[in-house]
Amino acid sequence: MTIENLSSNKSFGGWHKQYGHQSESLGCAMRFAIYLPPQVATGQKVPVLYWLSGLTCTDENFMQKAGAHRIAAELGIAIVAPDTSPRGEGIADDESYDLGQGAGFYVNATEQPWARHYRMYDYVLNELPALIEAVFPVNDQRAIAGHSMGGHGALVLALRNPQRFRSVSAFSPISNPVSCPWGEKAFSAYLGKDTARWSDYDASVLMRDAREFVPALVDQGEADNFLAEQLKPEALQRAANASGYPLELRRHEGYDHSYYFIASFIEQHLRFHGRYLGCTS
């Protein structure tokens, strides 16, 4: 398990670092970022929040724009931000922004030409946490969160693996991808035309049928251009009502799909996760 440190920046008394490694599940070189709070300098093992980003993003967007380091430093939470897809020469791609590189949708693709590399579900669920827990001073308390496509990924990963995550949160998630244009396009390509195979990656379907619960917080801006056509939080709310899922879905007047929305409420998300991750402050 070889990883290469690519950059280091001191931030709020802790460290933001980027690493490169060869991913087995994805079959290519990958980069991720980690924020290590100041508590690790004292030998303390800290819990980890995995952050999944949206379409076109890399590991950098959240780390640079969310303003999350301040609260992570206070609470003693590490944050890990993977890339949003396999990348590089020889990796299948598409000219559009919402398919291929930068748009992995956190699934294990079964169709050609995607099946060889597009296995972000496995990467985020298994390979990346195993690497993080082997290399960095973290414990096995995990939370997961994300934005838009990454909010979809975070919800799906937590709903399918409630024993692996203490809590889940999302900003503006693609809540019902089996019935929105982004999801239909990506799932058709990655999973094939048989829509019955899409349900495993749909947060609303999974939440409706859930029997084991992970505390879930979702924030949605009312001025989000993608709200009605792509995001459909009402489907997630209906699913939670049906199964009695502990979902807190909040709508915020005037906020859009940008990182300014995430920055405005990330403190509340981190404090929400902190309650389930054993953070004392």
Place this chain on the structure above:
Amino acid sequence: MTIENLSSNKSFGGWHKQYGHQSESLGCAMRFAIYLPPQVATGQKVPVLYWLSGLTCTDENFMQKAGAHRIAAELGIAIVAPDTSPRGEGIADDESYDLGQGAGFYVNATEQPWARHYRMYDYVLNELPALIEAVFPVNDQRAIAGHSMGGHGALVLALRNPQRFRSVSAFSPISNPVSCPWGEKAFSAYLGKDTARWSDYDASVLMRDAREFVPALVDQGEADNFLAEQLKPEALQRAANASGYPLELRRHEGYDHSYYFIASFIEQHLRFHGRYLGCTS
């Protein structure tokens, strides 16, 4: 005075907005960003912090990466971020990152081919505040701050115009441009070979000779790659010692030249300015 709204994002209960306008002093179309805190919605006129960015930046870097909106919203301070130079087709430029577009150095150029458009000193001192105070619900209490090249600009503007700014702060400023490679290159091009004409744009020279004082806070990272060759805060400290200038210069172990450093300490800068801008919280 026509300005065009280019974007709006709700942020921490206030609004981040980008505007385009035709600048008279620069002779080209310019873009700036403003953060309007929630207090303006109640009819309150708020003070303004002008933020000057560093080499290669636009109005976006600070707004997206500094995490400043949270405290500006709490204190009730508007933030205005101009671009770092005139821009566009027909505007003189240079292939290097540290001269021409994105590198205006906040001077009024006297030499060709720069003199026609490169008048960022006038733009930031006069045209932009006049526009801001005519169009937005702000009062005439002004502070100024910046990073690197923008830290140089903020210090020079405040030192030469102590009646115009209540306070000044800088991260990693180019403190003595008349004797560092960035400054020598830019000032030779913009101001000519006669180094006697450079002193008006050198914070250390101006601070040494200052008789009217503006409270000044400067933060510098000890792990900044540009510290020894380009930034020279020791020259600024010597100047403050000579004139008795109220400069607080702080050095921070481990921090570099990036926005992670700015984000880590921007709250302290905003609270510093808030004390002089009449903010009550």
